[in-house]
Amino acid sequence: MRNQLSWKVGGQQGEGIESTGEIFATALNRLGYYLYGYRHFSSRIKGGHTNNKIRVSTTPLNSISDDLDILVAFDQETIDVNIHELREVGVVIADAKFNPVLPEGSVARLFAVPFTEIANDLGTSLMKNMVAVGASSAILGLEPDEYREVVEEIFLKKGQSIVDKNMEAIHAGAAHFKEEADGNLPNLQLEKADGKKRMFMIGNDAIGMGAVAAGSRFMAAYPITPASEIMEYMIKKLPEFGGTVIQTEDEIAACTMAIGANYAGVRSFTASAGPGLSLMAEAIGLSGMTETPLVIMDTQRGGPSTGLPTKQEQSDLMAMIYSTHGDIPKIVIAPSSVEEAFYDTVEAFNLAEEYQCPVILVTDLALSLGKQTVEPLDFNRVEIRRGKLDLAAELPERENSAYFKRYEVTEDGISPRVIPGMKNGVHHVTGVEHDETGKPSESPENRKAQMDKRMRKVNNLPKQFKDPLFVDAKHDEADLLVIGVNSTRGTIQEAMPRLEADGVKVNHAQVRLLHPFPADELKPLIDRAKKVVVVENNATAQLATIIKMNIGTDKIQNLLKYDGNPFLPNELHQSCKELV
The missing domain is CATH 3.40.50.970 (Thiamin diphosphate (ThDP)-binding fold, Pyr/PP domains)
Known part of the structure; x- marks a missing residue:
């Protein structure tokens, strides 16, 4: 029994690849498994190779997997493009319609299941994706009826007969796969999940x-x-x-x-x-x-x-x-x-x-x-904070029809705010430089006062922003500090234990406030590290440049990837290991 595996379905865009992955994953989510999915798709409405890779586990996940256990193929291109990810004990389930073959030297097991033929026998080739879901359930050791709740949610509005036909397709796919395996099922059965309800x-x-x-x-x-x-x-x-x-x-x-x-x-x-x-x-x-x-x-x-x-x-x-x-x-x-x-x-x-x-x-x-x-x-x-806007406020009357000081120069740089219709709140609004009431002004003194006011608004934001950095830093002195932004967090978190197992002391910081930059919060982590590597998906090291502009360190080394794919845990592990 396995507590984790990776599954991928691939084919031509527009033939139900996304829905196959959606039904497969949603059912597993309902059973309490943790999932992490990533879709590769073409920038056109129909045609072109697409795949959906889904990682399944009984414990929390933070990234896509390095390798692949099960590949469901609706065409030969899917096998050719993705076979390199398959582990030695991996399995390919392919539609028998296209006479699938594995590349020379592959040791994966191939099961040709007639997705399209079974679906046609049931009334329409559109259900071939459900046949594929059924075959997948047989590998994982799941009962086809585990998918009924999801199938009903998707198809019940079209009538009970449509639900029954799709469930029949899932059962047929599972039965045919077991027959094809002839009692020699791959060792890819999943351990039972905890059954808890989580969002997906x-x-x-x-x-x-x-x-x-x-x-x-x-x-x-x-x-x-x-x-x-x-x-x-x-x-x-x-x-x-x-x-x-x-x-x-x-x-x-x-x-x-x-x-x-x-x-x-x-x-x-x-x-x-x-x-x-x-x-x-x-x-x-x-x-x-x-x-x-x-x-x-x-x-x-x-x-x-x-x-x-x-x-x-x-x-x-x-x-x-x-x-x-x-x-x-x-x-x-x-x-x-x-x-x-x-x-x-x-x-x-x-x-x-x-x-x-x-x-x-x-x-x-x-x-x-x-x-x-x-x-x-x-x-x-969740809290709602509207700053210096009080819709219930009674604004004081102004003598001689004076305008409201919408852009009043204040110590914190933030002026009082009103909305149209508030009594005694009349003011000008213009995109040119203006005085405190909004009237256009080219006065040098006014320009400097208004500019200084606007720019000092956010001076203290990094200290006021809750968690401007996500920090995982258990070492007072680290061999390596890994810094990332956005989705690289999970991949870095998965690579860290592998680096620690290699004897590398690793700290991690994920930048959550890019501007104004939290230099005071990040600098101590950089000072405590012998080397710093910045992980980012671009060609010009933009995050590293922003860090250097704000902190001025010479410790940074860049780890860049800009081929259109996200970082994988193993490549991050190996690249960081080489940099230490």
Whole structure:
């Protein structure tokens, strides 16, 4: 019996590969297994190789696996492309329709199961994915009926007969595999899970859930991979809370609509990827100059230009911090897990209103679209903080119709805020430099006072932000400090025990607040390490550069990967070992 294994299904995009993985994983989640999934897919609607790799365990997981135990293939390309991941005791279950063959020298076991033929006999070839799920259940030692609850959720709206047909396909797949194995089943049966109910979701869903919990009631966005699922989630959920989602003509319109709604007092946001973030640069400056709250979700993908829209990368870091023309205060938050994505989204809305500035919450494709087991969220941790906006306040009357000092120079850099319609709150709003009432002003003294006021807003944020770093540092003096951002956290955590077993003392820090940078919090960890390695998915070492700019260390060595794939634990282990 195994307490952990890795399963992958592959084929041509558009033939049910995603649904196969979804049904397989959801059923295991309901049984109490921990899961971590990663999808490889092409940047086109139909066609091109796609696969879904799912790691299953009786204990918590933090990353995808190095290798593969079971490969379910709907075409020969799936075998050819993925066979190198298969362990020596691995198994390939392939559709007999394409006469599957293993590459010369492969020692894996091949089981040809007639997915398509069985499905056709049951009425439609569309059910071949259910036959494959059934064959997989036989390997794992699971009963086909374990999938009934999930199948009913998906298909019952189409009628009980459809549910029964799909269950029949699962049973047929399991029976045929056992017959093919002829009593010699692979040793891949899973130990029983604890049966506890846990959430199973992608980072984008956690962001959407966090936005709703934070009180956001308006989203404006333009669809783009890998951010679109945030918009899809909000389209389904926001109307239930009296909210609205608008699909705009482009990202410029989306950003300015979000600014306008926030100005009116509605917590609003937009979500995009690198190309969309580039288009929003001028509007982000407008948010900074008018001191209007703005929340943006940036889900990083391969660039530049259209680049690799469906592949992993972390190359927007500099763009998020420095792309806006002129100087404005800005906050950039980087969650490193699906759970953090939920809580950090709530915090993004709070910070945007408290500091009256743009807040960018950044993820990467692996975190945005990777589906993971998540412990039940604690909604008691959710709090709404609106800063210097009091909708119930009675503003004092002003003599001679004087305007409200919306941009009053204050010690903390944060001015009082009102929304349209509040009595005695009339003021100007403009994107040019302005005085305390919002009236345009080119006075050098006023310019410096307003600029200084805006820029000192976030000076103390790293000390006020809860956990600007995720830290796992048990050594007072470490041979190696590994630093990462976003989804690399889980891979680093899995590589650390392997390095410790090699005799390397390892500490780990994951940057969760990119700007303003938590230099005072990170520097002591760097000082305590002989060497520092920064792990990131880009070609120009952007995170390492940001660290050097803020701390000035010469200890850093770069570990970069920019081929569109996330880091694997073993390659991280080996690369770090070589650097020590």
